[in-house]
């Protein structure tokens with residue numbers, strides 16, 4: 001990837017270097033040799049956004065997804081982040097949740113609780129999980145109601161160009177089919193524009209019932225990070241980032257285009273292996 005630059009990480013550590021670059025219209029790319037480096041860069045990035053947001057607004061409203069993302073965030077539970085991050089100011093949300101009990105192995109809440117939230121001093125009342133005792137439709141409505149209350153009190157900011165919530169950071173994984181959150185390719189859920197939170201009952205990836213942020217909410221965030229690792233994702237990364245022409249209907253990941261916010265891709269070199277480096281600049 002000759003056009004990408006090898007730069008110091010955010011803390012200037014010579015040991016932790018990433019290939020980084022900017023795609024002309026698909027955001028910033030941070031490509032890492034291995035998952036260890038990716039995890040360190042991701043932890044640095046989240047810690048910096050948290051610090052900036054707490055300084056500016058007094059709180060940090062962050063939305064998580066499921067999948068391998070949570071494991072890749074694991075370094076946040078370690079030094080120095082476990083001591084330096086202002087955890088008491090974090091408010092946690094989910095960009096999507098699966099229609100299972102919170103105690104179920106498939107629950108995104110359980111994944112984050114076990115892998116991250118139980119290991120750092122988050123205030124329990126700041127954890128806004130999706131209600132697992134309701135139907136998918138009711139849970140989506142209920143979650144939107146919760147978010148509306150928190151927008152009203154400005155725990156979550158509001159977009160200045162629509163009435164959408166403006167999360168400080170939304171973290172997304174991406175499936176090999178290009179889905180993000182529970183927004184799947186060719187699914188009518190991609191057209192949900194009037195709701196902040198919606199639901200599906202026929203997910204191609206089990207379990208079938210899911211609750212998800214809609215694209216307008218994702219694209220209203222101040223920051224969106226898409227975190228992708230593994231060779232099986234390389235084709236979807238290529239289709240989501242490179243200019244591939246009109247023959248390819250846009251993948252959901254390609255529809256992630258923050259209106260005013262910043263988009264950053266955290267990739268390992270396997271996931272980035274099919275990118276067209278001629279489309280990047282330093």
Ligand SMILES: O=C(O)[C@H](O)[C@@H](O)[C@H](O)[C@H](O)COP(=O)(O)O
Pocket residue numbers: 065066067068069096097098108172173174175176179180181182205
């Ligand atoms: O609940 C979910 O299934 C997700 O939130 C989903 O969008 C996930 O992030 C991707 O499928 C990537 O998952 P992997 O990183 O595990 O492939």
